Amino acid sequence: MSTISPSRTHPRSHSPSRGPGHPPIRGHADPPIHGHADVDWRSYAAVYDVMAEANPAYRALVDDYRRFVGGLRLRPGDVLVDVGAGTGNYTLAAAEAWPQCHVLHVDADDGMNHRARAKRATTGLGNLEIRTAGIDAFDLPDESAALVTVVHSLYTFPDPYAAIAKMFRWLRPGGALFACDPGAPLDVGEWSRYVFRHMCADRGFARAALQLWRAREVIRQSRRIGRAVDAGTYWRHDASTFRTAFEHAGFEVAETRSVYRGVSDLVIAQKPVAVARESRRDETFEAAV
Numbered sequence: 001m002s003t004i005s006p007s008r009t010h011p012r013s014h015s016p017s018r019g020p021g022h023p024p025i026r027g028h029a030d031p032p033i034h035g036h037a038d039v040d041w042r043s044y045a046a047v048y049d050v051m052a053e054a055n056p057a058y059r060a061l062v063d064d065y066r067r068f069v070g071g072l073r074l075r076p077g078d079v080l081v082d083v084g085a086g087t088g089n090y091t092l093a094a095a096e097a098w099p100q101c102h103v104l105h106v107d108a109d110d111g112m113n114h115r116a117r118a119k120r121a122t123t124g125l126g127n128l129e130i131r132t133a134g135i136d137a138f139d140l141p142d143e144s145a146a147l148v149t150v151v152h153s154l155y156t157f158p159d160p161y162a163a164i165a166k167m168f169r170w171l172r173p174g175g176a177l178f179a180c181d182p183g184a185p186l187d188v189g190e191w192s193r194y195v196f197r198h199m200c201a202d203r204g205f206a207r208a209a210l211q212l213w214r215a216r217e218v219i220r221q222s223r224r225i226g227r228a229v230d231a232g233t234y235w236r237h238d239a240s241t242f243r244t245a246f247e248h249a250g251f252e253v254a255e256t257r258s259v260y261r262g263v264s265d266l267v268i269a270q271k272p273v274a275v276a277r278e279s280r281r282d283e284t285f286e287a288a289v
Helices: 041-054 056-070 089-097 110-123 160-170 188-203 205-214 216-231 239-249
Strands: 079-083 102-107 128-132 145-151 171-182 252-259 264-270
Touching (some): 041 216, 188 205, 188 216
Parallel strands (some): 079 102
Antiparallel strands (some): 252 264
């Protein structure tokens, strides 16, 4: 859920392994390698939303998500999970759109989750649960979720392909996926100028300059994120490879497009309705998308 550099979540914990269960690399894709990303997510979280509020591209992506979630066909009690949920802007949107559903916010960073809890307290949403866990430690029962969201976080996961397979397993047949991820490092300087121009237009030069100074940690951590992508510590991919990763896991992809000023790729997909365990063949599943 990035504001300058699109990222929201976990520090790397170990090197992934690309076994036979992973799709072949097509187009430009560099799988993550062993290494340490020197990103301070707690510092990033403290000023994250300051920049998010001033970033029109970020607000447009959240608005896209609100429209998507609002158009789903869900049932009371459905579980909607956001993995690498950051400061909670997407989980809040889901919880507000579907108060009768259970929304699960999952992020490995306490700083991100602290911000999300503060927002939950302000809104009074009772259907939003926040858990501190990395993707390797977190799990859900098979076919228990109606929606999986992963925005600007998948590329930081130790093994993105294994994470996608896990998400597929979590979803019930017909369940929906909203996945958005940057394919390569962005120009942090250009993005800083872009956000600053919009700050100036909204608040005037003096207030914009002060706000940018207060949010300078976002810029610093965004540069570190970019270096981690360049070094191969984080997953680097192109749009075709990103889509193929989900198709290989079994998803039916309904839509792909470029978002976030062309930096990120969006995949909207679902688990095929025909996919069900033998013991559940007699049940009828409604598609969410």
